Amino acid sequence: MPPLHLRLLLPTLALGLGVAFGYVDWLGLTLTALYLAWVLFTEDHLPRWLWWGGGLLGGIALAAHLMPGFQPTPLWPARQLSPGATPYALRLSWDKLLLGLILLAWWLGRLPLPARRPGAALLVGVATLVAVPLLALSLGLVGWQPKWPQQLWLWLAVNLGVAVLAEELLFRAWLQEALVVRLGAAGGIVLTALLFGAAHIPFSPLFAVVATVAGLGYGLVFHLSGRLWPALLLHGAVNALHVLLLSYPLRSA
Numbered sequence: 001m002p003p004l005h006l007r008l009l010l011p012t013l014a015l016g017l018g019v020a021f022g023y024v025d026w027l028g029l030t031l032t033a034l035y036l037a038w039v040l041f042t043e044d045h046l047p048r049w050l051w052w053g054g055g056l057l058g059g060i061a062l063a064a065h066l067m068p069g070f071q072p073t074p075l076w077p078a079r080q081l082s083p084g085a086t087p088y089a090l091r092l093s094w095d096k097l098l099l100g101l102i103l104l105a106w107w108l109g110r111l112p113l114p115a116r117r118p119g120a121a122l123l124v125g126v127a128t129l130v131a132v133p134l135l136a137l138s139l140g141l142v143g144w145q146p147k148w149p150q151q152l153w154l155w156l157a158v159n160l161g162v163a164v165l166a167e168e169l170l171f172r173a174w175l176q177e178a179l180v181v182r183l184g185a186a187g188g189i190v191l192t193a194l195l196f197g198a199a200h201i202p203f204s205p206l207f208a209v210v211a212t213v214a215g216l217g218y219g220l221v222f223h224l225s226g227r228l229w230p231a232l233l234l235h236g237a238v239n240a241l242h243v244l245l246l247s248y249p250l251r252s253a
Contacts, residue, residue, distance in 0.1 A: 014101050063095075065096070074090075077089055082145035090151075107169060141210065142246040164236050180223065
């Protein structure tokens with residue numbers, strides 16, 4: 001378990017860079033510092049429900065870009081990655097990046113979870129990799145569009161290092177673990193997957209259905225393996241298959 005001062009390096013460095021380059025203003029700096037302090041320094045001093053609930057609300061605000069004080073960094077302009085797909089613009093969201101790094105600092109300070117059934121986790125991961133793209137194709141959300149986009153490395157860095165990291169830490173590490181304690185494994189995993197799907201409704205209701213199935217796979221892998229990194233790898237692999245083999249982000253209406 002790394003000491004706290006080492007775990008603080010990544011979020012404080014990212015916050016400093018965001019301020020230095022003008023993508024995080026004084027309000028964003030203040031709110032992020034307060035969220036970091038809440039998550040990392042008040043756990044032992046507040047009622048559990050208050051600490052956890054405040055961390056969840058702040059995490060949702062950062063993930064959904066509801067917290068003021070942040071300006072995304074454009075990385076490439078909107079363009080079609082494949083024929084028949086909606087245009088896609090890549091940008092770095094500093095609020096979501098900071099959420100992931102703050103929760104990572106918290107997660108690295110926890111004791112490891114027990115490995116329940118790692119073999120079953122592998123089978124669930126393979127099934128998820130197959131089922132999610134097939135479901136998206138069958139629902140007509142995407143088409144078969146194999147490609148190798150320009151600047152793929154940049155997409156990988158942002159998607160895996162920002163979106164996947166923040167979403168898995170918020171939904172699986174923060175939310176699912178608490179719900180499993182309250183509702184049992186089945187209830188906690190299913191409810192987390194439903195909430196994960198609901199968070200994707202702005203893309204489309206059918207996309208939310210696919211995200212729910214994917215979230216169920218990620219949640220099972222996390223629970224069965226007792227480790228977060230297999231869920232991170234699975235989430236990243238599903239997203240990579242999407243961008244490499246299918247219409248990205250979605251097929252045009």
